[in-house]
Amino acid sequence: MVLKNIKYALKNIPKERVTRLCPEVESPLSERFRGLQTLDKSKCIGCGICANTCPNSAIKIVKAPIAPGSEKKRWFPQIDIGHCLFCGLCIDPVSYTHLRAHETKANLVCRL
Numbered sequence: 001m002v003l004k005n006i007k008y009a010l011k012n013i014p015k016e017r018v019t020r021l022c023p024e025v026e027s028p029l030s031e032r033f034r035g036l037q038t039l040d041k042s043k044c045i046g047c048g049i050c051a052n053t054c055p056n057s058a059i060k061i062v063k064a065p066i067a068p069g070s071e072k073k074r075w076f077p078q079i080d081i082g083h084c085l086f087c088g089l090c091i092d093p094v095s096y097t098h099l100r101a102h103e104t105k106a107n108l109v110c111r112l
Contacts, residue, residue: 034087039076039099040100041066041076050077053090053092056084056085058082059090061075061077062076077090
């Protein structure tokens, strides 16, 4: 058994490496990668289509201020990232694209 493993290791030494060090080489993102969603409040009309299409019910429509410090309130989607699958179903049906998925993994990291 031990000799078989050594023989296998020696046979595969000259082959190209399969693994890469993560900090040195960033792996390319797939075209289908869906990152964290962000909301453009100027385009959102609060219709609720995104909340209805969410398979995990991670989106709730809540009344929120239009801008920080504003007293005017409107209906906006609120996304619970802990329940989100990042499937993108909430982004696709909305033709005026008020929800957008980021294409970087850095936005998925949350500082505690």
